[in-house]
Amino acid sequence: MEPASARVAALLAGNPPEDRVVFPMVVADHAARLARVKVGEAATDAETLARVLHAAWQRYRYDMVMVFADTVVEAEAMGAVVEFQENDNAFLVEPPDDAGLQSADPECDGRLPMMLAATRMLKELLGDRVPLVTSIKGTFTLASFLAGMERFLGAVLDEPGTVRRYLDLAHANQTRYIAAIVRAGGIPFIGDPVASGSLISPQVFRDLALPYLARLVDEIHAHGCWAGLHICGDAMDIITDMAATGADVLSVDDIDLAEARRRLGPEVILMGNVSTQLVQGGTPGEVGEAARQCLADAGPRFILSTACDVPAGSPPENVQAIVDAARS
Amino acid sequence: MTDPGDLFALLAEAVAAMKPDRVANLARQVLERKLSPDKAITEGLAAGMRLVGEKYASKVYFVPEVLLASKAMYAGFDILRQALGDEPKRKGRVALGVVRGDIHDIGKNIVKVMVEAAGFEVVDLGRNVPVAEFVRAADQGVELVGISSLMTTTMPRMADVVKALDRRGLRPQTRVVIGGAPVNAMFAERIGADTWAPNAHSAVQAIEELLSAS
Ligand code: B12
Numbered sequence: 001m002e003p004a005s006a007r008v009a010a011l012l013a014g015n016p017p018e019d020r021v022v023f024p025m026v027v028a029d030h031a032a033r034l035a036r037v038k039v040g041e042a043a044t045d046a047e048t049l050a051r052v053l054h055a056a057w058q059r060y061r062y063d064m065v066m067v068f069a070d071t072v073v074e075a076e077a078m079g080a081v082v083e084f085q086e087n088d089n090a091f092l093v094e095p096p097d098d099a100g101l102q103s104a105d106p107e108c109d110g111r112l113p114m115m116l117a118a119t120r121m122l123k124e125l126l127g128d129r130v131p132l133v134t135s136i137k138g139t140f141t142l143a144s145f146l147a148g149m150e151r152f153l154g155a156v157l158d159e160p161g162t163v164r165r166y167l168d169l170a171h172a173n174q175t176r177y178i179a180a181i182v183r184a185g186g187i188p189f190i191g192d193p194v195a196s197g198s199l200i201s202p203q204v205f206r207d208l209a210l211p212y213l214a215r216l217v218d219e220i221h222a223h224g225c226w227a228g229l230h231i232c233g234d235a236m237d238i239i240t241d242m243a244a245t246g247a248d249v250l251s252v253d254d255i256d257l258a259e260a261r262r263r264l265g266p267e268v269i270l271m272g273n274v275s276t277q278l279v280q281g282g283t284p285g286e287v288g289e290a291a292r293q294c295l296a297d298a299g300p301r302f303i304l305s306t307a308c309d310v311p312a313g314s315p316p317e318n319v320q321a322i323v324d325a326a327r328s
Numbered sequence: 329m330t331d332p333g334d335l336f337a338l339l340a341e342a343v344a345a346m347k348p349d350r351v352a353n354l355a356r357q358v359l360e361r362k363l364s365p366d367k368a369i370t371e372g373l374a375a376g377m378r379l380v381g382e383k384y385a386s387k388v389y390f391v392p393e394v395l396l397a398s399k400a401m402y403a404g405f406d407i408l409r410q411a412l413g414d415e416p417k418r419k420g421r422v423a424l425g426v427v428r429g430d431i432h433d434i435g436k437n438i439v440k441v442m443v444e445a446a447g448f449e450v451v452d453l454g455r456n457v458p459v460a461e462f463v464r465a466a467d468q469g470v471e472l473v474g475i476s477s478l479m480t481t482t483m484p485r486m487a488d489v490v491k492a493l494d495r496r497g498l499r500p501q502t503r504v505v506i507g508g509a510p511v512n513a514m515f516a517e518r519i520g521a522d523t524w525a526p527n528a529h530s531a532v533q534a535i536e537e538l539l540s541a542s
Contacts, residue, residue: 083456088481091431091456150437154395157346199434201390277510280480311481 022326027068029312046117077110103173106180123185138192139212198233291325343376377445425453432478
């Protein structure tokens, strides 16, 4: 086995490798900038997306590759209106028409086929040398996109029927998408930015986000894959609930890793969390320093990464500084 | 029978407890007893939302709690407003929007709820708002423009808004407040905004200060 896959496999098997595992979350936008390609093109064309992600990996040589165009691919495939920007991430303009809302067909709706094709191409390019993960949205986040953010968050406490309906629709969609990703050679990696500790209470997370995340994790496991889970914002008070989903890798935003480790115990694999602001605006020295601090705080069962995806315009030297911190 | 002050306190409590039906009931009692709807709004509903703002700032409440409490507040407001006859007296008109390229509008919406509860009229420009729309709002007479941005990549567009207001001769009479997680006092000063606020609670204070001074 090649180094990257071997390192990740060892980590997952409970034998942290000597060489630390590292993956700054480089996704479509930063990779496109590196390759001097429009972000809008990388997010809509499979060949371009695969090519820029592959080129970024060749440049930095981190231990994973993530297929991620933007946060709205699933919602778009289910009928949401999306606005594309030439040089920035696409965003949601309108939720889908509510009548007749149903799960998308991953082989033909929206950009899901594009995501699957990019996954297949990267699998071809990378083979078994590097773990290939394909980003999917967590159920809570996708449901909030389907309902409309304010409508959804405003219903969370007093309209359980409405909220469940959107969650169930989102879940059904993700079940099909997960299966298609695995067929394409990817490992589904969950990001649930709206189930964030910055937005909802730990109680709401436990009631409405956790059960659905646990189901996604079970399905990913049933396909024979390991499961990663990223939650944005302040996740300290839900960190043990994140572990309760059964996910093998818990990726966290800007929180104190030493404290997170203390709450979780030594076994759980954490991933994170060099500040994205620092990666974008700091010096390579500062970034390297922050990365080494993460390595020290999180202990051996750890994937060194960024707090969220690497901002598009980050200086490449800063991304490199994270990779180098794991190698030295 | 409860005395009027107590009824207002109950209103505030019901708002803070996120109970739309209870708030509506109490608001109807205010009208039946011919108490001042104005006072019921400020000492009841707005006071309740202030409590909500405090609970949010100290992480007892989160976004869904604030949204449900605001549902409760509006349930009372809609009833009391009818008794005010004309549009209720407002402390001033404020436009709020998230800059172009940024769709993070949850923070802006929370600020909107709190600012409305404090008695201002809010013109909601929405998210992903081009510079020209901020300027148009100022042209049409809002006294203050509140600009939100959650991303370092879109923050510079706040400076563009201030510059455009300047060029149009709308500064300094149109006040500018900025906010959003990456914003700070230094940035506000650098781009020539009047001030900034780290959360919805202090946003209300900042706006009250700016507009009472002018
Ligand atoms: C929820 C969220 C989302 C949701 C947004 C849903 C919505 N409708 O708003 C979704 C999932 C859609 C999303 C998408 C993206 N996101 Co996002 N998101 C977040 C998250 C987790 C929380 C933001 C939030 O709502 N907080 C809660 C609210 C209540 O707080 P607030 O906004 O700060 O508002 C308070 C104060 O700031 C203040 N305030 C706010 N506005 C104003 C205005 C005035 C006038 C005043 C006085 C005060 C004030 O008062 C508010 C209430 O107290 C943050 C993480 C974080 N740490 O903040 C990332 C974050 C903001 N996102 C980020 C990114 C990168 C993205 C994406 C680009 C991801 C992608 N690759 O596609 C897209 C953006 C697309 C776009 N073009 O905008 C980054 C930004 C990094 C950067 N460059 O600076 C962050 C910081 C995550 C990270 N750590 O990297 N995101």
